[in-house]
Amino acid sequence: MSTSRSDPGGGVVGFAIVLLTFVFGGIVLDIPLPAYFLLIAVGMVLAVSSAGLSGFGLAALVLGAFIFAIPLVTRLGLAVGASPDLEEPIPVPSGYGLVLESDSTNIMHVYASKTLLGHEKAVAKAQGPVLDYYVKHLQDLGWTVVSLDDDSAEFNEPDSDVGIGVHLYFAAPSGPMGAGTLVVQIQALRCPDENHCEPARITDVKPYTG
Numbered sequence: 001m002s003t004s005r006s007d008p009g010g011g012v013v014g015f016a017i018v019l020l021t022f023v024f025g026g027i028v029l030d031i032p033l034p035a036y037f038l039l040i041a042v043g044m045v046l047a048v049s050s051a052g053l054s055g056f057g058l059a060a061l062v063l064g065a066f067i068f069a070i071p072l073v074t075r076l077g078l079a080v081g082a083s084p085d086l087e088e089p090i091p092v093p094s095g096y097g098l099v100l101e102s103d104s105t106n107i108m109h110v111y112a113s114k115t116l117l118g119h120e121k122a123v124a125k126a127q128g129p130v131l132d133y134y135v136k137h138l139q140d141l142g143w144t145v146v147s148l149d150d151d152s153a154e155f156n157e158p159d160s161d162v163g164i165g166v167h168l169y170f171a172a173p174s175g176p177m178g179a180g181t182l183v184v185q186i187q188a189l190r191c192p193d194e195n196h197c198e199p200a201r202i203t204d205v206k207p208y209t210g
Contacts, residue, residue, distance in 0.1 A: 011051025015060040017043030022067055040064050086164065086188040089141060089157070093133040096126060098184055105207060107200065112171065113182040123170045123182040127151055130184065134166050146197050156191040163189035163197045 021039040047060030085106040092098045097115030104110045116122050131153060135145060142158040152167040165187040172180055191197040 010049070011047045011056035011060070014043045014045070014047025014050060015056040015063075017046065018060045018064050018067075022063065037068070040067055086186065088164070088186060089143070090134070090137045092184060093130055096130065096182060098182075102207075107188045109186045111184040111186075117179040117181045120170055120180055123180070126182055127168045130168055130182070131166065144194055146191060146195065154189060154191075154197040156194060156197065161191050163191035163200075165189050165197065 018040055021036060021043065041064070044060050044064040048057045051057030053061065086109060088109065092111050097113045098111040099114050101110040101112050113123070113126075116126065127150070131148075131151070134153060134155070135148065138155050139145065144156040144158070146154040146156050146163065148154075151169060152165065154163060154165045156163045165185075167185040167187070169183050169185070170180055171183045188200045189197040190200040
């Protein structure tokens with residue numbers, strides 16, 4: 001049984017509505033989103049009802065389905081762990097000379113102390129207070145402590161799957177920091193539940209300058 005219709009011209013008009021709305025409707029004509037999707041749907045229905053599932057009818061159906069799928073794919077990407085740029089909820093603690101390092105990115109910020117260079121014992125002594133600083137101040141903001149060790153912690157933002165990880169360590173003198181010093185590394189995390197965090201799936205890593 002043929003799926004063709006008696007008005008192939010309607011298929012051309014319907015496809016034109018879908019195509020022109022897609023190309024010009026969102027940016028050039030600034031059509032509101034509900035009206036934008038309504039025009040796409042009208043064009044699809046007109047094209048398919050006139051030309052059937054072939055020619056311009058099929059083309060309008062495929063293009064329309066692609067347009068409607070774009071926001072769904074975007075939402076799915078966020079749901080499985082895509083993350084925006086890391087935003088630190090509090091500043092680094094003062095008194096330790098912590099300065100942002102050049103190898104920081106939009107998903108991981110690395111700070112090195114410029115006042116504890118070569119003082120391994122002082123670094124070890126500072127780790128506890130620095131970690132306590134993050135625990136106290138983030139809890140005051142309502143963040144949940146998901147995990148806590150001697151030199152690291154993971155936190156979950158309230159009512160969100162956004163998280164951050166804080167890791168402290170002594171950079172060896174042969175490392176990229178030069179003389180050994182205290183390093184504070186802050187990383188973007190995703191926390192699917194209050195008991196578990198994992199590195200966020202990031203699609204665009206770029207240098208971070210603060």
